[in-house]
Amino acid sequence: MAAHDFANGWEGTLRFAAIEPTNSQCRVPTTPSTSPRSGIVVFSGGSAANSLVEIFNQVREANNTTLSYVIPISDNGGSSSELIRVFGGPGIGDVRSRLVRLIPESSAETIAIKAFFNHRLPSSYAAARVEWLDIVEANHALWTGISSPKRELIRSFLNAINLELVKRLRPTSRFDFSGASIGNLFLTGARLFTGSFESAIYLLSSICAVPPTTSVLPVLNTNFACHIAAGLTDGTVITGQNNISHPSVPTAAVPQASHPTSPRTETEEHDRVEDANLPGTLPTLRKPAIAFSKEHEEDLPARIERLWYINPYGQEITPPANPRVIDAVNGAGCIVYSIGSLFTSIIPSLVLRGVGEAVSSPLIRTKILILNGTIDRETGPSNNPYTALGFIAAIANACSESMGLKEKPHPNEYFRYVTNVIYLGGPTSPKVDKAVLNKLGIESMRLYGPPTSAGRYDLKALEQALEAMIGVRDPRSDRTRRNTLVG
Incomplete structure (x- = not known):
């Protein structure tokens, strides 16, 4: 339908300097909020949304409430792919990334701990293995500044996973330390030791002094690997998050078939390797994918139409979400779908049973x-990219599928899942038809990014826009920050 058929929407163009009063004037007292629906829940992936952590925390403080990050665990690329191949279990890279980003740099020790868990081993196998042994034996400079009790506690779980690595060595398989994240190795060791992924997260949060008002919630609480598949509009099916988002070449850690002549041949080659995968598991999900680039992405042949979870043999499954995620959403007054990959960072959390209804x-x-400030591989192809309405439709469709509904929701129902859109109006950004969104009951607000950073938000403007939409109360009056905007 043409845009002129709709009523003109609110022209929500905003420069942060135009919002008054200032943040410092709008901070509320420090006593916890008693509202049953005051929490903030952020659906996001890892690296992209990490740049907004301070912003979300400022908004949390302004609302004097709790903040929960819901993180998918379907990533099977990078160093996580090697941990999944050898030990099974969820993809923990995005969870670790957010936990480490939340470590407060309030002392020399927390700064040292942050550097420790952020550290990656060298990219070559031999050098990485030598450095790993230095760390396990407490001979590495990374331990400088970490107190003895915490050092020995951390080492105990690194030693636990090192022992498991030694026990699992086979002539046909080895663990490739290349580029491995120390934080990922710690979380895996803690998960194997305690038998619980959430216990491992709690342990890392405690060691790192992550504030108790902020939670990092894996969307599934499991000790098993969870994979996704995407169906394109041309009928193509892509299995595995890494293949959907950032395809990469396998490494030499596991012998690969030189010239597989059929799927059966390729499966047989992988079945000769002893790892965490049962015989017959899809070869696509077993290939180590340590090396990939986010800078050089080829277009998908068609748009992504749908995303779903699969078992190791490629069959569709419909798992329920982590109950703690449902509890967080049920206690939320605000939901934020953050920047990041739409179909591999946001949608994997929304399609799980229980999430859509909440x-x-x-x-x-x-x-x-x-x-997002730019179109990526998942929201292309470049000649037919997603618009803002396409992003909203994907979110609504995922929530509808979570509830087991067979038909996609009508656009008139989109406001049930998205009420506000914040966007950049640059040439690389998804196109926004404000009149269409306004007709559907969805408010939109345009922000300006820094002049030298195309496709990036001005963080101060974004913080004030979020506070305005959520409705931070001005203690000097009974007005909310929403009322300070001029339509």
Whole structure:
């Protein structure tokens, strides 16, 4: 339908300097909020949304409430792919990335701990293995500044996973330390020792002094690997998150078939390797994918139409979400769909059973989509990219599928899942038809990024926009920050 058929929407163009009063004037007292629907839930992946952590924390403080990050665990690329291949278990890279980003740099020790868990081993196997042994034996400079009790506690779990690595060595398989994250190795060791992924997260949060008002919640609480598949509009099916988002070449850690002549031949080659995968598992999900680039992405042959979870043999499954995620959404007054990969960072959390119903609740006042500043591989192809309405439709479709509904929701129902859109109006950004969104009951607000950083938000402007939409109360009056905007 043409844009002129709709009523003109609110022209939500915003420069941060135009919002008054200032943040410092709008901070509320420090006593915890008693509202049953005051929490903030952020659906996001790892690296992209890490740049907004301070912003979300400022908004949390302004609302005097709790903040929960819901993180998918389907990533099977990078160093996580080698941990999954050898030990099984969830993809922990994005969870570790957010936990480490939340470590407060309040002392020399927390700074040292942050550097420790952020550290990656060298890219070559031999050098990486030597450095790993130096770390396990406490001979590495990374331990400088970490107190003895915490050092020995951390070492105990690194030693636990090192022992497991030694026990699992086979002539046909070895663990490739190339580029491995120390934080990922620690979380895996803690998970294997305790038998619980969430216990490992709690342990790392405690060691790193992550504030108790902020939670990092894996969307699934499991000790098993969880994989996704995407169906394109041309009928193509892509299995594995890494293949969907950032395809990479296998490494030499596991012998690969030189010239597989059929799927059966390729499967037989992988079945000769003893790892965490049962015989017959899809070869696509067993290939180590340590090396990949986010800078050089080829277009998908067609748009992504749908995303779903699969078992190791490629069959579709419909697992329920982590109960703690449902509890967090049920206690939320605001939901934020953060920047990041739409189909591998946001949608994997929304399609799980229980999430769609919780998200669609009318008791959640504000549901904000922060649009990416650029189109990526998942929201292309470049000659037919997703618009803002396409992003919203993908979110609504995923939530509807979570509820087991066979038909996609009508556009008139999109406001149940998204009430506000924040976007950049640059040439690389998804196109936004404000009149169409306004007709559907969805408010949109345009922000300006720094002049020298195309496709990036001005963080101060974004913080004030979020506070305005959520409705931070001005203690000097009974007005909310929403009322300070001029339509």
